Amino acid sequence: MIKSITGFSKLSKSKKIDWIVDTYFSNAEEAKGILKQYWNTNNNLQQLHDEFIENTITNYYLPLGVAPNFLINDTLYTIPMAIEESSVVAAASKAAKFWLERGGFKTEVISTTKIGQVHFIYKGDFDKLNKFFNQVKSRLIDDTEAITKNMTKRGGGILEIELRNKTSDIDNYYQLHTSFETLDAMGANFINSCLEQFAKTFKQEALSFDLFSEEEKQIEIVMSILSNYVPDCLVRAEVSCNVEDLSENATISGEAFANKFIQAVQIAEVEPYRAVTHNKGIMNGIDAVVLATGNDFRAVEAGVHAYASRHGKYSSLTHAKVENGIFTFWMEIPLALGTVGGLTGLHPLVKLALELLHKPSAKELMQIVAVAGLAQNFAALRSLTTTGIQEGHMKMHLMNILNQFEANNTEKEILTKYFKKNTVTHNAVIEALNKLRVSNEN
Ligand code: MEV
Numbered sequence: 001m002i003k004s005i006t007g008f009s010k011l012s013k014s015k016k017i018d019w020i021v022d023t024y025f026s027n028a029e030e031a032k033g034i035l036k037q038y039w040n041t042n043n044n045l046q047q048l049h050d051e052f053i054e055n056t057i058t059n060y061y062l063p064l065g066v067a068p069n070f071l072i073n074d075t076l077y078t079i080p081m082a083i084e085e086s087s088v089v090a091a092a093s094k095a096a097k098f099w100l101e102r103g104g105f106k107t108e109v110i111s112t113t114k115i116g117q118v119h120f121i122y123k124g125d126f127d128k129l130n131k132f133f134n135q136v137k138s139r140l141i142d143d144t145e146a147i148t149k150n151m152t153k154r155g156g157g158i159l160e161i162e163l164r165n166k167t168s169d170i171d172n173y174y175q176l177h178t179s180f181e182t183l184d185a186m187g188a189n190f191i192n193s194c195l196e197q198f199a200k201t202f203k204q205e206a207l208s209f210d211l212f213s214e215e216e217k218q219i220e221i222v223m224s225i226l227s228n229y230v231p232d233c234l235v236r237a238e239v240s241c242n243v244e245d246l247s248e249n250a251t252i253s254g255e256a257f258a259n260k261f262i263q264a265v266q267i268a269e270v271e272p273y274r275a276v277t278h279n280k281g282i283m284n285g286i287d288a289v290v291l292a293t294g295n296d297f298r299a300v301e302a303g304v305h306a307y308a309s310r311h312g313k314y315s316s317l318t319h320a321k322v323e324n325g326i327f328t329f330w331m332e333i334p335l336a337l338g339t340v341g342g343l344t345g346l347h348p349l350v351k352l353a354l355e356l357l358h359k360p361s362a363k364e365l366m367q368i369v370a371v372a373g374l375a376q377n378f379a380a381l382r383s384l385t386t387t388g389i390q391e392g393h394m395k396m397h398l399m400n401i402l403n404q405f406e407a408n409n410t411e412k413e414i415l416t417k418y419f420k421k422n423t424v425t426h427n428a429v430i431e432a433l434n435k436l437r438v439s440n441e442n
Contacts, residue, residue, distance in 0.1 A: 021035075
């Protein structure tokens with residue numbers, strides 16, 4: 001029986017590892033060896049990573065790949081992507097190349113407003129609360145001055161505070177619903193600090209508001225937190241070309257391709273089972289760039305999927321049409337990203353990724369990330385509606401299967417060549433590898 005442990009976080013790193021390997025592993029030395037293999041020999045760099053979170057026992061590697069040839073608003077980008085799924089970077093690169101020859105991607109930031117809320121309980125008359133709110137509003141803003149000073153100087157800050165009556169949902173429930181402009185910062189810390197100060201001032205000032213009864217003075221703050229739903233922090237990405245230019249070879253005409261492609265998008269627009277997978281493909285591109293640039297992919301995921309359900313039914317994030325012989329494929333997507341603060345100035349690979357992207361502003365990064373998502377969806381739908389997804393996917397997965405069976409470099413070289421012309425399946429790879437090994441023995 002494994003016993004619980006108290007004071008784990010206070011142990012040194014090596015004591016933590018000792019406890020883990022001794023408690024959970026049949027071969028403690030082997031487990032320790034694996035953990036150590038992933039440590040960085042540069043002590044400063046290792047310490048930096050150790051200190052990102054609590055209870056670090058090693059580093060967790062993901063490949064960082066790049067997808068070149070992305071033409072976005074006439075500027076060329078090579079996009080960094082941190083992801084484990086074999087085919088994602090290859091698909092992005094292919095889509096980038098395809099659209100490079102057709103005018104590239106066009107993007108536009110539609111809005112950049114973020115939201116935070118103080119959720120509170122007030123037992124009393126709404127008119128009195130409203131009067132109190134109007135009286136205290138400027139004080140709420142004044143009391144955050146120490147937090148907002150720099151942001152305001154740069155042109156951002158608190159945009160608006162609204163009192164929202166939510167008593168039709170929950171008895172006595174109200175909000176201070178606040179909008180923010182956080183410029184190049186993702187803004188979570190800034191927003192949460194402002195909200196916590198609002199909550200303090202609001203509760204405190206209520207105690208001396210003359211119109212309130214003793215009960216009404218007792219405002220209960222439930223919580224103060226930003227929202228990851230950012231429908232007004234929106235970016236649009238688009239590609240378009242003449243329908244006939246969509247055809248790359250004689251196997252399918254541009255028109256036939258456009259029709260099938262549009263059908264596939266329409267299915268994702270009306271059918272949630274398909275929409276989830278369709279949008280998952282978009283997130284393959286988005287998350288990979290969000291992660292490579294040190295942004296919060298969980299926040300992005302949560303906000304994007306909520307946006308995909310904004311009309312009451314989960315639906316496609318992308319849309320496609322043909323009008324006057326022009327094929328257009330586009331997406332509008334909410335993205336709260338930062339290029340300052342957080343990991344952006346700390347993690348050496350994040351700094352490198354941002355430099356690779358010409359040190360973008362948050363607005364520029366929104367556009368790059370949206371393009372990665374649109375490109376990924378284009379590549380997926382192109383495969384799905386023509387060759388099927390497995391052909392390209394399994395080709396990219398080949399190396400994983402070869403590694404799983406510990407193929408050496410010569411075997412990898414021979415079999416990669418062989419599978420250029422043959423269909424990759426798990427069994428076919430094992431068979432070919434065994435055959436090769438037997439023939440080498442003889
Ligand atoms: C796989 O990671 C993503 C796809 O399933 C996306 C899609 O079906 O559109 C290929």
